[in-house]
Amino acid sequence: MESNKEKYILISDIKKSYGERQVLKGLDLSIEKGEFVAIVGKSGCGKSTLLRLIAGLESNDEGSIYMNGEPLDHLNKYARIMFQDGRLLPWKRVIDNVCLGIPDTARVKATDALRQVGLDERMNDWPSKLSGGQKQRVALARALVHNPSLLLLDEPLGALDALTRIEMQDLIESLWKEKKFTSILVTHDVEEAVAIADRVILIEDGVISVNQPIRLPRPRQRTHPAFSMYVEEILEKILNRKKNKITLVKKSRKAQV
């Protein structure tokens, strides 16, 4: 129990169902302070649900979540979440979106946060005038302005083009290094997970099936042989069944020959 208290986030045996369908089936996970964890899995595997539980946006049916040694109930006050669709308020200018939830006196902080994501020049624009990548950068600034000790990322780069994604990944990584917050990234892109995280977790059938620390130096080179090995290994695990089927087909063909 003593050692459990040192964990920043401790999740044990959580279950969550939507109607008849059980999405999480007794999942355990612990995360250290300052760690960058990526959660991957097929769509509908429950990875976003897990993130929403940690954010306190939904409640689990069974099991427990401890945050800094305290049981989590209702909203997670340490965390700020970034959504896939950005969720900027279209009727507030960029700067006012970033100021959301902070006192008016802290406007300077919002300008700083916008500068950090490279958008301080656009602070008086409406969100509708920004590109997808810029919107996500504003959303990132909005999260950072609260100085969260836990940053939750719910597929924030899912809708962006390849180049913008890599830019954003670098930006998130550098901000994480600078501010030393803990971060959990949900993504369907294994390469992204390996590029950015200390540890990649795979959720299958409502539990964690792979828990893979990535031991590569930062900044990570995507061309590094170990990099592709990690990606390959995790992908293989995700696509496990499919791969078996393909090999079976091949074998039967060979048999015919």
Place this chain on the structure above:
Amino acid sequence: MKFIIKESVKKFIPWFLPLLLIVGWQLFSWVGVIPERILPAPTKVLQAGIELLSTGELSSHVGISLGRALAGFLIGGTIGFVFGLLNGMFKVSDLLFDTSIQMLRNIPHLALIPLVILWFGIGETSKIFLVALGVLFPIYINTYHGIRTVDKGLVEMGRAYGLKGRALFFAVILPGAMSSILVGVRFSLGVMWLTLIVSETISAHTGIGYMAMNAREFMQMDVIVLSILLYALFGKLSDMIARFLEGKLLQWNT
């Protein structure tokens, strides 16, 4: 080929048809194609307007009508808005009031005129009551609908970023519902004039509608036409007000 229309010309174009109509009407009246007891010439109408203006009669009738319209709109609009907000946001209030409001909404409010006259007489109260009643429902329905259809994702985001109560309402819910609320305002401004015209025409001793009905007794065609034109102008005025509000409150949507 591309036509480039100058700004100044653009401003004139919407007024082209009304102006053409008036010029044509004037010409036909001069020639005698339109007999005066059917439709007096625009110059006659204008003359009648100037005459009534000089006696102070016109401004007092117009002032009274505008006052009734405004009072009714404010009372009905406020009630509709408040119920729309409450029922849109709170389950209990929704369950308690929405069914009753929907039932009342389906009674044509002008059908209540005989009852209203018996209740309030033909004084100010009856007109303001009818206008308020007519304005209430469009504002209610659109406010209610606007609140109910605010993007749930944005509300969740607001909560996750520490907003609650008043702050959440003013930052997320109200602006999210605003475009729908303004549709209600625009619609109810139309209902406001319609109700006022009908109720003033049927029973009143002041106001533009009374002025027209009174003129009928003395066969003053020019005054009758003048009142009708005044209503057209006020209709345009309320449209301009609605546009102004939309431009101000939905700036981000352009």
